Amino acid sequence: MNLELGGKVALVTGSSSGIGLAIARQLAEEGCQVVLNGRDPERLRAAQAQLPGAQSVLADVREPAACQAMIAEVIAVHGRLDILVCNVGSGASVPPGQEHPSEWQRVLDINLHSTTNAVWAATDALAASKGNVICISSICGIEALGCPVPYAAAKAALESYVRNGARAFGRQGVRINSIAPGNILFEGSVWDRKLKQDRGAVESMLARDVALGCLGTPGDVARLAAYLASPLAAFITGATYVVDGGQLRS
Structure with missing residues (x-):
């Protein structure tokens, strides 16, 4: 399928590995000029080496000023921004019942403000290009699954x-x-670690809780992200798309 993304400029935050890198790769394959982002210079350089022609911007998107500088750099190089994928996030936190104010702030900064900061900084550029934003969330935000x-x-x-x-x-x-x-x-994902620790427990969970009985891949998310970023999804906004193999019940 031709997603009509040739020549579009796409910035993917948190794209030095995992889902973010897979989305960046998918968008590059669809013809986008891709800009990677991360906080670790070595990991970012390694990711950029996997995508010939990609630009990278070192920035901590938890910081509003860093987001402004990142968007300014993208515009300086490419002259426009068409697609913003906000992928920064982490599920690591304290066990339920042990939350404290500093932990709340840390987790909100990573999983919410990293997105709102980036979108805020990019709004004018996206309005100029009639672009779009894709936020990478989690099924944990939809249903109570026992996560932090x-x-x-x-x-x-x-x-x-x-x-x-x-x-x-x-x-x-x-x-x-x-x-x-x-x-x-x-x-390096949490499921990579869990499989190495206790494969049997993971397989039992999948058989019990996931309709398809398997783990997903970054590519499963990346292909959907590319579609949502494309003109083929021009009448879709304000929506959430679940990619979980049938785990949610509600």
């Missing part, structure tokens, strides 16, 4: 941000959607 409470709350807030922001962005010609992955396996 601050993470679940942050992702639920992200889903609300997408739904409620769609009208305001739409008036500027900008679309915004989210993807809520379930259990995605890649090197």
